[in-house]
Amino acid sequence: MRARVVRVALVAAAVALLLLAVPLAVAVRFTFVADENGELERDAMATVVRVGPDFAAGDPVELPGGRGETQRGVYDATGRLRSGAGPATGGDAVREARAGGVARKRAGGELVIAVPVSSGERVIGAVRASTSARTVWNRVLWAWAALLGLCLLALGAAVIVARRQASVLSSPLEALARTSLAIADGDLTARADHSTIAEIDEVARAHNAMVERLARLLEQQRHFTANASHQLRTPLTGLQLGLEAALADPGADARAALAEAAEKTRHLDHTIDELLRLATSDASMSLPSPAQEVGELLEAAERRWHGVLARDGRRLDVLWEPEPGKLPVPGRTTDQILDVLFDNAHRHGGGTVTVTLRDLGTALAVDVADEGTAALESRVIFERGIGEGSGIGLALARELAAAAGARLALSGTAPTRFTLLLPLDGGR
Incomplete structure (x- = not known):
């Protein structure tokens, strides 16, 4: 050029x-x-x-x-x-x-x-x-x-001015090309710099906007892959173990085993729907999720996790009053958040896991506590990649809560207690 x-x-x-x-x-x-x-x-x-x-x-x-x-x-x-x-x-x-x-x-x-x-x-x-x-x-x-x-003197001056102007014009484009090559090599943090030429700046802004959009899409894809792996591995393992146990026991009730497998399969289907909805929705918009009574969700979660905790010699107590239990909340989203909190208590907690439902008038509070101690502060415990495990579960739970207009927080560290606030439309 x-x-x-x-x-x-x-x-x-x-x-x-x-x-x-x-x-x-x-x-x-x-x-x-x-x-x-x-x-x-x-x-x-x-x-x-x-x-x-x-x-x-x-x-x-x-x-x-x-x-x-x-x-x-x-x-x-x-x-x-x-x-x-x-x-x-x-x-x-x-x-x-x-x-x-x-x-x-x-x-x-x-x-x-x-x-x-x-x-x-x-x-x-x-x-x-x-x-x-x-x-x-x-x-x-x-x-x-x-x-x-x-x-000839004028032509010489024209050459000098033209070379300088060529440098002014081509330098931003060369820098933009280098940025594009860096992005092609995988550096999604590279951005085109500002120049003194309005037209090139406009191209740079469009380029940066495109890269930011691609980075968000790739991040969503990575998050979806990690989320799916995290959320599906445990239920699939449980489904496999249940079916293998039914096959190994000649006196097992096949109908009961199939009913349990069907329920777990439906739960897996709901899990996939929630993960897809989270991956394809704008974080600033609430995710539509079918409403369901919170009591039903707690009972279903208790059925899924009671046996898992019992095999490790741990108790699961679910405490809730009948009247608040009939209040509707985003069903699938709440179900996934509860699974993450139960899994976190199972993997990193200790002793009895206690779930308490509280009616706050304009919101429902679901406390999931165990007798262990939180090793991380509340400002970092929800970050991805933090902690001894994969560092995905709690970050996913908070994203699901935020997308549904709810809030998840670490409300206690000794013992560990997480609180999920589910807003009620217009209060009661």
Whole structure:
């Protein structure tokens, strides 16, 4: 691009100089010739005033001093040289002057001016002034050389300005190209810098907006993959173990095992729906989720996790009053958050897990507590990648809560207690 900008600037400057220099060179030539003719005419007129009325009778003429390169001669009425320098016969220029007019001619490589000499109303002779045309052309050529030098100087300045301007124009684009290559290599934090060119800045802003959008999409994709892996692994393991246990026990109730497997499959389907909804929705908008009584959700969660905790010798207590238990909340979202909190208590907590439902009037509070101690502060415990495990569950639970217009917080550290606040439409 730099070479192209310089080339375009040079072509434009050359065309401009050509359009200016050619007419100027022609004007210089005509000006120099006209000036020389003017000088010759003044020399001739200065000689005319020295020719007296007795010139026709043979009176001699004293020529005034003039320029060294100018020849002056006085011719009589017959066209013969009487005084000064010049050809013996005046030629066409003297002949036209004897007819009563000023003659301007070029003859024999000279510029010639002939002026008539009059006495009374009669032309009695002519004064011829001439100079070498080479002298005039030498001055013209020197002027053209100076003009050419100025043109070359202007072209040189144009090259300097064009190279600088090319650098100004191409540097932001080269930086944008480097940024694009960095992004192509996987650096999604690279951003195009601001420049002094509005059009390039507009391209840079569009480029940055595109990269930010792609980064968000890729982050959502990564989060969805991690979330799906985190949320589906435990239920799938439980489903597999339940089916294998039913197959291994000849006296097992196959219908009960299939009913339990169907319930777990429905739960997996709801889990996938929630994860997809979270991955494809704007974080600033609440996710629509079918309403369900909170008591039903707590009972379903108790069925899923009672056996898991019991196998480790731990108790699960779910405490709630019948009236608050009938209040509707976002069903699938609340279900997923409860699974994350139960899984966190199972993996990182200890002792009895206690779930308490509290009616706050404008919201429902669900407390999930165990007898362990939280090792992380509330400001970092919900960040992804934090903690001893994968660091996904609590971050996902908070994202689900925020997307549904709810709030999840660490309300106690010794013992560990998480509180989920579920707003009620218009209170009660």
